[in-house]
Amino acid sequence: MLTIAGKTFQSRLLLGTGKYPSFDIQKEAVQAAEADILTFAVRRMNLFEPSQPNFLEQLDLSRYTLLPNTAGAKTAEEAVRIAKLAKASGLCDMIKVEAIGCAKTLLPDPVETLKASEELVKEGFIVLPYTSDDVVLARRLEETGVHAIMPGASPIGSGQGIINPLNLSFIIEQTNLPVIVDAGIGSAADAAKAMELGADGVLLNTAVSAAGNPVKMAAAMKLAIEAGRLSFEAGRIPVKTYASASSPIEGMMTS
Numbered sequence: 001m002l003t004i005a006g007k008t009f010q011s012r013l014l015l016g017t018g019k020y021p022s023f024d025i026q027k028e029a030v031q032a033a034e035a036d037i038l039t040f041a042v043r044r045m046n047l048f049e050p051s052q053p054n055f056l057e058q059l060d061l062s063r064y065t066l067l068p069n070t071a072g073a074k075t076a077e078e079a080v081r082i083a084k085l086a087k088a089s090g091l092c093d094m095i096k097v098e099a100i101g102c103a104k105t106l107l108p109d110p111v112e113t114l115k116a117s118e119e120l121v122k123e124g125f126i127v128l129p130y131t132s133d134d135v136v137l138a139r140r141l142e143e144t145g146v147h148a149i150m151p152g153a154s155p156i157g158s159g160q161g162i163i164n165p166l167n168l169s170f171i172i173e174q175t176n177l178p179v180i181v182d183a184g185i186g187s188a189a190d191a192a193k194a195m196e197l198g199a200d201g202v203l204l205n206t207a208v209s210a211a212g213n214p215v216k217m218a219a220a221m222k223l224a225i226e227a228g229r230l231s232f233e234a235g236r237i238p239v240k241t242y243a244s245a246s247s248p249i250e251g252m253m254t255s
């Protein structure tokens, strides 16, 4: 079970809701993923225009925890404004802080992310910042009182998977907060790898929404995250340079 700010969730998969070919496929994929937490960009929703279509009306909202994100923000000020707008809708009390510092890479601006997170914690939000895979920044974020750390595996939508497993493992080892690997996951193997590193969860969007078959990929992600977690809990064997026989004969009785 995943626990964030005292709330527990069965699923360790957090699913994004952008870029699906249709609302119907999105709904099926969400069901196949069996995710409990769904993230969406506040700026892309018609939260205060009920006459406009949006994906929320396709879903049984009592089943999901909504995690609005501040996508589109470049500064702390913008991120805080978007977060307050989401809270005012009454749909959610958690916020994914996303303050992008580079239009080409979509990598987060560490300074603005830190500022926004600090302010939103003071305002009483449950704060989940999307951050670069920097252990020092993760520590600074933890000091502000955020409720999870969400380091990127690689640039959003790139599907490159985990570029720097060592950096992720530094964060996982040093923080007391849940670590949710967020962005850049390309395949089920990447998601399993994140879990095997010891992450508490994975947030992904494009790998499912842009897959050849988003519904099948959603199901694959669910299984991969469960398998990766089990493998982590089971404890993998050490990597050795040389062979060691799988069926040793030494010490066997011969009569």
Ligand SMILES: CC(=O)[C@@H](O)[C@H](O)COP(=O)(O)O
Binding pocket: 015, 016, 017, 018, 039, 040, 069, 071, 130, 155, 156, 157, 158, 159, 182, 183, 184, 185, 203, 204, 205, 206, 207
């Ligand atoms: C939906 C969302 O929050 C994205 O900004 C997130 O970071 C996922 O990235 P991918 O699309 O690379 O999975």
